[in-house]
Amino acid sequence: MQKLRIRGGKKLQGEVTINGAKNSTVALIPAAVLADSEVVLEGVPDIQDVYSLLDILNDFNVKTEFNDGTLKIDPTHMVSIPMPTGKIQSLRASYYFMGATLSKFGHGVIGLPGGCFLGPRPIDQHLKAFRMLGADVTEEYGVVTLKSDQGLKGGRIYMDVVSVGATINAILGSVCAKGKTVIENAAREPEIIDVVTLLNKMGAKIKGAGTNVIRIEGVDQLHGTNHTIIPDRIEAGTYITAAVAMGRGVKVNNVLYEHIESYIAKLDEMGAKLEIGEDYVFVHPQDTLTMPTIKTLPYPGFATDLQQPITPLLLLAEGRGSITDTIYPQRVKHIPELNRMGANIKVDGDIIRLEGPCKLSGAPVEASDLRAGACLVIAGLIAEGETTISGVTNILRGYANIVSKLQALGADIEMIED
Structure with missing residues (x-):
């Protein structure tokens, strides 16, 4: 030991x-898989949470290369597989794969995340956001199943409590949804601005990051880019x-x-x-x-x-x-x-x-x-x-x-x- x-x-x-910011990095990595080509992140910290996320990406058949603070993520051949248990539960930020897989594939099966125990940290606001986008969401035995057979559609999402994780997941779910989405009572943390900056570089249309109202116009496709983490x-x-x-x-x-x-x-x-x-x-x-x-x-x-x-x-x-x-x-x-x-x-x-x-x-x-x-x-x-x-x-x-x-x-x- x-x-x-x-x-x-x-x-x-x-x-x-x-x-580079840990709390940005653990959201930027799942966000990057929404691209149709390579995303390069610079300033990535050499921490265990990053390696845990890379293990998960490997299971999704996403190619990665991590050297000296630079992380290359190539999701070109990413496949949709259920992740009910195992590595996906190793850290809290794995819940961002809910929004990412739902947005990219129209479905996902993700086990509830782990991470540090700091008391109750429910994900009800995350699931509410997905439902407001038209997804069918079920939670049983610690596993969340997400489906959107008709495709995600923009909508109004009001956060009952200010939540960084739920705000980011709502953004990930909305970025390719048809029409416009408005997220109200959104969290304002710098890490949210960082994620939105990356997504906009990838071709997203997101305004209002850093304020309590974020407006998103869905796009059909996102592309690769380079980004330096705050x-x-x-x-x-x-x-x-x-x-x-x-x-x-x-x-x-x-x-x-x-x-x-x-x-x-x-x-x-x-x-x-x-x-x-x-x-x-x-x-x-x-x-x-x-x-x-x-x-x-x-x-x-x-x-x-x-x-x-x-x-x-x-x-x-x-x-x-x-x-x-x-x-x-x-x-x-x-x-x-x-x-x-x-x-x-x-x-x-x-x-x-x-x-x-x-x-x-x-x-x-x-x-x-x-x-x-x-x-x-x-x-x-x-x-x-x-x-x-x-x-x-x-x-x-x-x-x-x-x-x-x-x-x-x-x-x-x-x-x-x-």
């Missing part, structure tokens, strides 16, 4: 470059947080400030000293931090995926504070692990209550999910003594080369075999 071993207390200094705002936030906690001057490159504006605002409120450049954030050392109150919200609010990575930083701050995650209230499995390291955190219903500063000590802990893993890595960098983190595969699902990147900044971190 692989584990991360961190000897904490080392100051970080230097530069780190952020990869930087990963969650990875950027993670390294910026580590730099605020332990930095002696760290430059985080390939960052779009407007994508993490709400996160930076919270760090400013805490007293972090940040220099914002055109495509970088430089983190200066600072003496004291003030404890904030945080509430996660749909974009452009504070991202739920940055709730866990910022938590160890709050333990260095003075005073009392709280975190309320309105997106995934049950996203709290990192809390017992932090308390094992000496934190003073209580979960009170849907509110995480903190009091600091706390002195963290190294301990054996487990990464229960991707962002909990990022949280524990930062906690290990802060803590005195040695921290070992199990559940490493969860971290590798979303952070490319995390060990070498942190080593280059001066962290004492290594992957070990237990």
Whole structure:
């Protein structure tokens, strides 16, 4: 079993470059299969979720080539096969194959996805969107069967809750449907804009991405293209947080400030000293931090995926504070692990209550999910003594080369075999 071993207390200094966005990539890959020729994606992160998607594409007879951040996807000879179990269930984003196969073939059989367990994450809005496009949708024993014998037709889709995944699946289902589709109460995340940018390059006619109303005029065919993925705002936030906690001057490159504006605002409120450049954030050392109150919200609010990575930083701050995650209230499995390291955190219903500063000590802990893993890595960098983190595969699902990147900044971190 692989584990991360961190000897904490080392100051970080230097530069780190952020990869292409994981949450874009896992949607862009299924979107690419709608083309009739090769799609080339650049800036693809070298993470486990990408390899899981490539395994699924191989089963669909889609040719792929992945080298040095460039992924070539050739769906020319893609075949429609049922995927009720197995690889399709290995990650959450596999549900984008519902919209992709329904749009491309007029049918699909897809097993319900896996990924990190963050509490209930129903896909009812996805299935509702497909039904509004005229598809026949059944869900039995964890398998979704989609059919559109008469072809998909544009319609009005209103999202009862703001959902990134359902918005993207609705777009994938609508892009080749006959007529016009309007998606209301759509999610506004940068990753949605990225997916729409790719589809429009492929010949789609989509307007309004980044707003809460997206309008789509169906087209008959989509073609291959080249596309560069946006930087990963969650990875950027993670390294910026580590730099605020332990930095002696760290430059985080390939960052779009407007994508993490709400996160930076919270760090400013805490007293972090940040220099914002055109495509970088430089983190200066600072003496004291003030404890904030945080509430996660749909974009452009504070991202739920940055709730866990910022938590160890709050333990260095003075005073009392709280975190309320309105997106995934049950996203709290990192809390017992932090308390094992000496934190003073209580979960009170849907509110995480903190009091600091706390002195963290190294301990054996487990990464229960991707962002909990990022949280524990930062906690290990802060803590005195040695921290070992199990559940490493969860971290590798979303952070490319995390060990070498942190080593280059001066962290004492290594992957070990237990």
